[in-house]
Amino acid sequence: MSEVIHVGSGKVRELYALDDERLLLVASDRISTFDVVLPTEIPDKGRVLTGLSAFWFARTRDIVPNHLLALRPDGRSTECRRLEMLPIECVVRGYLSGSGWKDYRTTGAVCGHTLPDGLVESARLPEPIFTPATKAQEGHDENITRDQAAQLVGRELFEEAERISLALYRHASDYASARGILIADTKFELGLDADGTLTLGDEALTPDSSRFWPADEYAPGGSQPSYDKQFVRDFCEAAGWDKEPPGPELPEEVVHGTRARYVEAFERLSGIPFAEYVADPDVVLA
Ligand code: PZK
Numbered sequence: 668m669s670e671v672i673h674v675g676s677g678k679v680r681e682l683y684a685l686d687d688e689r690l691l692l693v694a695s696d697r698i699s700t701f702d703v704v705l706p707t708e709i710p711d712k713g714r715v716l717t718g719l720s721a722f723w724f725a726r727t728r729d730i731v732p733n734h735l736l737a738l739r740p741d742g743r744s745t746e747c748r749r750l751e752m753l754p755i756e757c758v759v760r761g762y763l764s765g766s767g768w769k770d771y772r773t774t775g776a777v778c779g780h781t782l783p784d785g786l787v788e789s790a791r792l793p794e795p796i797f798t799p800a801t802k803a804q805e806g807h808d809e810n811i812t813r814d815q816a817a818q819l820v821g822r823e824l825f826e827e828a829e830r831i832s833l834a835l836y837r838h839a840s841d842y843a844s845a846r847g848i849l850i851a852d853t854k855f856e857l858g859l860d861a862d863g864t865l866t867l868g869d870e871a872l873t874p875d876s877s878r879f880w881p882a883d884e885y886a887p888g889g890s891q892p893s894y895d896k897q898f899v900r901d902f903c904e905a906a907g908w909d910k911e912p913p914g915p916e917l918p919e920e921v922v923h924g925t926r927a928r929y930v931e932a933f934e935r936l937s938g939i940p941f942a943e944y945v946a947d948p949d950v951v952l953a
Contacts, residue, residue: 678704679713679875685746688861689736692745694870698925700899701910707917711941713743715929718944720870721745722937722951727838731831732860733867738948750858750868755816756800756808757828759836762851763790764878764891766810767798779812787888789851789880795836797829800854827865828857839872846935848894849885853877874932894932898924 671691675682679697682690694713697704717738724733734747760767760777767777768788775781778798786792799816800808817825832855840850854876856869870876879894893900902921908914917925930941943950 680870684749688749690734690747690749691739692747692870694743698896698899700896700903700914703910703912703914705899705914705917707922709922709925709929711926711945712929714741714945715933715941716870716873716875717743717745718941718948718951719873719933719936721948722939723839723872724867725952726842727835727867727871730834730838731857731867732864733871734858734860734869738952740948742945742948747868748860748866750860750866752856752858752868753820753824753828754802755811755819755828756802757832757855757857758798758800758810758852759795759832759855760798760852761792761795761836761840762849762878762880763788763792764851766807767852770810778810779814789885789887789889789891791887795833795840797832799825799828824865831855831857831865831867835867835871843879843936844882847882848932848935849880849882849891851878851880851891874929879932895925895928898928 672684673681674684678699679695681693685691694717696708696710696712698709698712699705721735721738724735734750735745736748737746739746763771763786770777771782771786777796780796783793798810799813800810802808820828835855836853843850850872853872855867855871857865858868860866874895880891881894884892898921899917902917903915906915933941937951939950
């Protein structure tokens with residue numbers, strides 16, 4: 668019998684070593700909001716995120732190779748090629764939100780990109796920008812300048828990571844906006860394979876690694892509702908929770924409404940009924 672070795676935990680995911688070359692990435696149904704993992708799970712959330720990520724991997728192979736080797740029949744586990752991950756988060760922003768909006772408001776720039784004056788919160792940027800960040804072991808990733816990122820990975824790799832990240836974002840955001848979902852920003856994890864080829868890892872273009880906004884409610888000049896987590900946020904605010912752990916248990920209607928939003932995102936983007944994915948995860952790879 669072979670042992671599976673646990674090699675890492677994310678907030679809502681686990682990573683195991685299968686052998687020297689392969690890892691198993693398992694997405695749970697846990698949900699976090701305001702940086703806290705809640706005690707209540709959203710059924711099928713891990714499957715939706717795994718399926719969406721695999722869908723994008725299959726459709727972006729011409730832009731960049733990725734670590735996906737196989738989907739497991741449970742729909743939430745991915746066998747992937749082990750990479751040597753770059754020590755930076757590759758963030759692309761098409762809209763001004765979160766730390767990008769914060770940095771712009773105080774400095775007029777984000778990660779060394781000077782932006783036009785007069786942009787409002789959630790404004791669409793004239794062009795998507797690459798805004799790398801450090802990988803924090805604990806707490807929040809910190810935005811860094813392009814020069815700092817180039818120092819960390821080397822100029823040549825930095826430029827390739829930037830080009831790939833922008834191409835991935837442009838492809839996915841054009842595709843998603845035509846289907847009613849704005850991808851405000853997104854985070855990619857790139858690494859080198861055994862041949863030294865820059866390769867896309869982790870999960871990609873999911874609502875956990877991106878900000879998804881409903882396109883039909885887009886109204887720049889303030890914060891935007893979250894496509895996936897808005898019911899959870901609204902409930903947490905109304906419950907008067909102080910945002911310190913532990914978070915509140917979610918009532919059944921919030922769980923069901925949130926599950927429906929995840930499934931809706933999967934179906935809108937992939938065009939595949941979620942039940943078909945559950946029956947045979949490989950349908951997203953076709
Ligand atoms: C890797 N993480 C983050 C994600 C966790 C931790 N293909 C790869 N090769 C080498 N390392 C990684 C990957 C991937 N993906 C990813 N840390 C290492 C992470 C999910 C759960 F516990």
